[in-house]
Amino acid sequence: MNRIRLLLDGAAKGRGKRKFLSIYVMPGFPRSDSTLGVLKSAEAAGADFVELGIPFSDPLADGPVIQQASQTAIENGITPKIVLELVRKFRVDSQLPIILMGYMNSFLNGIGEDFPEKLSEAGVDGVIIPDLSLEESYVVREKIEKAGLSLVLLIAPTSSRERIKKIDDATSDLIYCVSVTGVTGARRNLVNNEVTEFLGRVRTLSTKPFVVGFGISTPEAAKEISRFSDGVVVGSALLQCISGAPEGAEGQSAFEFLRSLRTAIDE
Numbered sequence: 001m002n003r004i005r006l007l008l009d010g011a012a013k014g015r016g017k018r019k020f021l022s023i024y025v026m027p028g029f030p031r032s033d034s035t036l037g038v039l040k041s042a043e044a045a046g047a048d049f050v051e052l053g054i055p056f057s058d059p060l061a062d063g064p065v066i067q068q069a070s071q072t073a074i075e076n077g078i079t080p081k082i083v084l085e086l087v088r089k090f091r092v093d094s095q096l097p098i099i100l101m102g103y104m105n106s107f108l109n110g111i112g113e114d115f116p117e118k119l120s121e122a123g124v125d126g127v128i129i130p131d132l133s134l135e136e137s138y139v140v141r142e143k144i145e146k147a148g149l150s151l152v153l154l155i156a157p158t159s160s161r162e163r164i165k166k167i168d169d170a171t172s173d174l175i176y177c178v179s180v181t182g183v184t185g186a187r188r189n190l191v192n193n194e195v196t197e198f199l200g201r202v203r204t205l206s207t208k209p210f211v212v213g214f215g216i217s218t219p220e221a222a223k224e225i226s227r228f229s230d231g232v233v234v235g236s237a238l239l240q241c242i243s244g245a246p247e248g249a250e251g252q253s254a255f256e257f258l259r260s261l262r263t264a265i266d267e
Helices: 003-012 035-045 064-075 080-091 104-110 115-122 134-146 161-170 193-205 219-226 236-243 250-266
Strands: 020-025 049-053 098-101 126-128 150-155 175-178 210-213 231-234
Touching: 020 035, 020 210, 020 236, 020 250, 035 080, 035 250, 049 064, 049 080, 064 236, 080 098, 080 104, 080 115, 115 134, 134 150, 134 161, 150 161, 161 193, 175 193, 193 210, 219 231, 219 250, 231 250, 236 250
Parallel strands: 020 049, 020 231, 049 098, 098 126, 126 150, 150 175, 175 210, 210 231
Antiparallel strands: none
16 A cells, blocks of 8 residues: 555544644755755654655746746756656655655656656655646546555635535545645745635545645644644745755754644644
8 A cells, every 4th residue: 555545544543633744845956965865854853745846847836936946956957757766765764655746747758658657666655746637637547546656636725615526536545735826935824714714615525634735834834724634735935944054954954944843733
């Protein structure tokens, strides 16, 4: 069974009320050799999932921080196939669930039409494809699930009740809720009535656990959002944290930042 399902099954069987902490990491950022250290530090800090980005030249759903990280990774020579090599290296010492997040072009042209099998062989557990709509998801879902992977779909605040139900049906195991409309990026004052009402709607209509991303940057926001969800995703704020760290200290900076989030969520 893939590692996402093992984790979710453990939670469903009464592992406790611990909320999930998922992180987004761009391989090759801020330096070509910093990613493994950041991933190991994230696991030590208590992360439950890793969303590993595939650098892309035109990441439409991403804000300036991830766009810059993607460009840096490309300049550092990171390709989709190198990302898979990184997963293989991480798998030597870790069973932390890994979700590969990338645009459809990166999977098809960067890895190949048989990308689900190649991802599974490398040790990937799931995929998020931001430019894959619900209507198009059925085209690849069978191949993805046949390879033992989990397809994670996105729910936006603008999604209707009917659409939320359809996305819940179409996603394999886990839902990713986008907290706000727009692109990724750390935000202030993330928690408001609109966000909590949206997450309440998802809680009522969905049968699968869901995590919330886009904008979470502080322990306080992570703690508050986790009250209305099964967990949180932190991306841009983590990338900003490690980009400001001295060379060789990216892992320690990631650990300290993520540990503060983990502590807040668990309180």
